[in-house]
Amino acid sequence: MSAAVPRPYTGRFAPSPTGPLHFGSLVAAVASYADARSRAGRWLLRIEDLDPPREQPGAAASFPRVLERYGFAWDGPLLHQSTRNAAYRAALEQLRGEEKVFPCACSRAQLEKAPMGAASERVYPGTCRAGLPPGRAARSWRMRVDAVTVAFIDRVQGPQHQDLLRDVGDFVVRRADGLWAYQLAVVVDDRDQGVTDVVRGADLLSSTPRQIFLQRQLGAPLPRYAHVPVAVNTAGEKLSKQTRAAPLPMDDPQAVLRAAWRFLGQEEPMEDFTTPAEFWAWAIPRWDMRRVQCGTAWRAEPGVALGL
Numbered sequence: 001m002s003a004a005v006p007r008p009y010t011g012r013f014a015p016s017p018t019g020p021l022h023f024g025s026l027v028a029a030v031a032s033y034a035d036a037r038s039r040a041g042r043w044l045l046r047i048e049d050l051d052p053p054r055e056q057p058g059a060a061a062s063f064p065r066v067l068e069r070y071g072f073a074w075d076g077p078l079l080h081q082s083t084r085n086a087a088y089r090a091a092l093e094q095l096r097g098e099e100k101v102f103p104c105a106c107s108r109a110q111l112e113k114a115p116m117g118a119a120s121e122r123v124y125p126g127t128c129r130a131g132l133p134p135g136r137a138a139r140s141w142r143m144r145v146d147a148v149t150v151a152f153i154d155r156v157q158g159p160q161h162q163d164l165l166r167d168v169g170d171f172v173v174r175r176a177d178g179l180w181a182y183q184l185a186v187v188v189d190d191r192d193q194g195v196t197d198v199v200r201g202a203d204l205l206s207s208t209p210r211q212i213f214l215q216r217q218l219g220a221p222l223p224r225y226a227h228v229p230v231a232v233n234t235a236g237e238k239l240s241k242q243t244r245a246a247p248l249p250m251d252d253p254q255a256v257l258r259a260a261w262r263f264l265g266q267e268e269p270m271e272d273f274t275t276p277a278e279f280w281a282w283a284i285p286r287w288d289m290r291r292v293q294c295g296t297a298w299r300a301e302p303g304v305a306l307g308l
């Protein structure tokens, strides 16, 4: 086997347009951007618009505008997952050809009876693994999971492992409603965009073993992972559209960038910044992933969580 050619650092920020960007989104964006730029790496912006029924009108269009206001500069054009059908289909065909996926006829009601696993999701009971029950039609496609423990070292959270079959089971790659599953899309896009470093919120930590399993099955290179703590509000809930997190304000981005920087445990700036560009010029050379505290959730400063 020839030695692998090192791939240039490529990071990405991949928000879903289910609502406006909020402080929690900014934390993930700041961490991935600072990590990429401090290593002279590329940084990509990908809009994860896989699920039209969950999309909020106007959200996707607002992302580049808001990120520009916060001084982020991405490389190359935006990638919309809604344009990537052919790539996802090709990946599914490859997996089908190798019998690594199987059709599943189970209904939601049937699956809701399955026990919960350690990843806080229902574990697929294997019903259609050996073939569809007589007279039943395929609804979704599932990845056939081996009895393996997937292990990786997260740059923030340390060594991780998951017994995929026991904790998750055969997982969906194409949903019963015909939409592509996040797990498949993210792996195909990270592969095709040459992503070497995934820096994102720790709410996705339990998805990573599924993604690593898929990368291996597709023969895709494995990126490094860093999962930064997610911001929670005073009730301990992750900031999100559901918890009515305030959209990022457009009037004083430096102040919010500073709060995200502090949330990430980074060196406290002594100076004031009058523009995001000034903040980034100061921040990028000082970024230190080792300062990000290990832990999956931290409370955001109240003013930030509830809207400035």
Ligand code: GLU
Pocket: 013, 014, 015, 016, 048, 186, 200, 204
């Ligand atoms: N689209 C996902 C989200 O908004 C992030 C996916 C990822 O970073 O892998 O939560």
